[in-house]
Amino acid sequence: MTKIISLILLFALSLVFNHPVYLLFLLGFTLLIGYKSQSLENIWHIRVLLICLGIMCPVLWAFFIKGETVLWRYSFLAVSKESIFYGLGMSFRLIMMIISGMIFISCANVEEFTWGLNKLGLPFRI
DSSP: OHHHHHHHHHHHHHHHOOSHHHHHHHHHHHHHHHHHTTOHHHHHHTHHHHHHHHHHHHHHHHHHSOOSSEEEEETTEEEEHHHHHHHHHHHHHHHHHHHHHHHHHHHOOHHHHHHHHHHTTOOTTO
């Protein structure tokens, strides 16, 4: 039950903040948990996915979010400082959620997960 509740709390904590500095701190905390749980090897296996998310989220969000401080403009496309910060925050948020899930998968087996869900009151069929 503790692992399931910890996973839910890490997910919820990643949704609380939008600023990239706070999310980077939480990402570092999540990586520390991964180090302590000896799950970094499994996280290393998905490094390409994490790098792609870390690059593509700020690039894509930079074009879709409007901000006041425009850094670059070409025709109808504009990139602002606020949109870059938002994109960085979203990439840190997604990376943190994926790493939290990988830590959970690395530390809990199916029997523990099923038993924990039953202890939380969910029926076996769910």
